[in-house]
Amino acid sequence: MKEATDVLRVVGIILLGIFVLAVGIPLVLTAVGITLGILGVLFSIAVMVIKLAVVLAICYLILVGIRAVLR
DSSP: OHHHHHHHHHHHHHHHHHHHHHHHHHHHHHHHTOOOTTHHHHHHHHHHHHHHHHHHHHHHHHHHHHHHHHO
16 A cells, blocks of 8 residues: 555656646746747646546545445
8 A cells, every 4th residue: 555655646746747837837927928829728738637636536535435435
């Protein structure tokens, strides 16, 4: 079970990094005054990452619930 938590931690860190890149870069560019056509694409990627994180969280809660019931 220790390996599974390590894997989940690494996946969480990677998803957090992608989210920061997808949301942080457009915000910084907007603050500087640079508006690009790719801004919409980056925000849609950020929304996709949020949806993926919610799905992963729900799956994780279901797995933890099943594990608790089986004990």
